[in-house]
Amino acid sequence: MMMNTTIEQLRGLRLPGMATGLQEQLSQSGMTALSFEERLSLLVDREVHWRNDKRQARLLKDPKLKYNQASIEDLNTSAGRGLDRKAVRSLALGDWIASGHSVLITGATGVGKSWLACALAQYACRRGRSAFYQRVPRLGEELRIRHGNGTFGKWLLQLAKTDVLLLDDWGMAGIDSQTRADLLEIVDDRAANQATIITSQLPIEHWHAWIGDATIADAMLDRLMQRHHRFTLTGESLR
Numbered sequence: 001m002m003m004n005t006t007i008e009q010l011r012g013l014r015l016p017g018m019a020t021g022l023q024e025q026l027s028q029s030g031m032t033a034l035s036f037e038e039r040l041s042l043l044v045d046r047e048v049h050w051r052n053d054k055r056q057a058r059l060l061k062d063p064k065l066k067y068n069q070a071s072i073e074d075l076n077t078s079a080g081r082g083l084d085r086k087a088v089r090s091l092a093l094g095d096w097i098a099s100g101h102s103v104l105i106t107g108a109t110g111v112g113k114s115w116l117a118c119a120l121a122q123y124a125c126r127r128g129r130s131a132f133y134q135r136v137p138r139l140g141e142e143l144r145i146r147h148g149n150g151t152f153g154k155w156l157l158q159l160a161k162t163d164v165l166l167l168d169d170w171g172m173a174g175i176d177s178q179t180r181a182d183l184l185e186i187v188d189d190r191a192a193n194q195a196t197i198i199t200s201q202l203p204i205e206h207w208h209a210w211i212g213d214a215t216i217a218d219a220m221l222d223r224l225m226q227r228h229h230r231f232t233l234t235g236e237s238l239r
Contacts, residue, residue: 017046018043066133071123075116080235083112097194100227102196102229105199105231105233108201108233116231129164130161134165136170137172156186160193162194164195165196169199174210174212180213183220196224
């Protein structure tokens with residue numbers, strides 16, 4: 001009875017890992033041979049693992065990636081795709097996130113740009129990093145809503161703190177002056193501090209013209225290009 005009360009108290013204190021661990025110890029006869037210190041250590045370890053697992057599950061769910069199951073382990077590097085598995089894994093395991101690098105992925109429609117980007121973001125989440133996915137063609141609408149309801153400033157701060165920002169389908173549709181200015185703010189907040197992944201059908205040399213305003217384009221591309229990794233995917237559509 002006393003232990004049942006203790007288990008409920010642990011749950012009330014938001015220590016579900018320890019509560020589950022204690023239940024398991026009570027059902028295992030061999031545990032009585034361990035000292036108090038050893039059993040306590042096992043309970044604390046169980047709580048730590050429970051919290052880490054819960055945090056990783058949240059990190060994997062929060063970004064709402066287009067391809068949530070994309071994984072660098074399943075990367076298609078068949079001939080003609082212009083993609084080297086070793087280069088991708090080296091990047092994924094490197095310090096590009098902590099160093100605030102950009103990853104620029106270009107290529108024709110259907111060659112797997114978004115899939116590769118999601119795989120990199122997903123792997124970052126598996127390593128304890130936060131990520132956020134945003135399609136650029138819908139960015140203008142998102143920004144108008146947030147300006148209208150007064151949440152833009154808070155959202156901008158959240159993006160600035162996010163470890164990996166994935167901007168998908170960059171350059172697919174035109175952007176207005178407000179979206180252009182806000183996009184510069186987003187990029188500027190992240191420059192040299194947080195990592196950004198961009199996918200685009202548009203070759204990088206045409207990005208300046210797509211942005212539209214020469215001054216803003218210069219500023220935006222200067223920040224994105226400071227420290228970047230580039231992948232140009234080729235081959236037939238995989239869809």
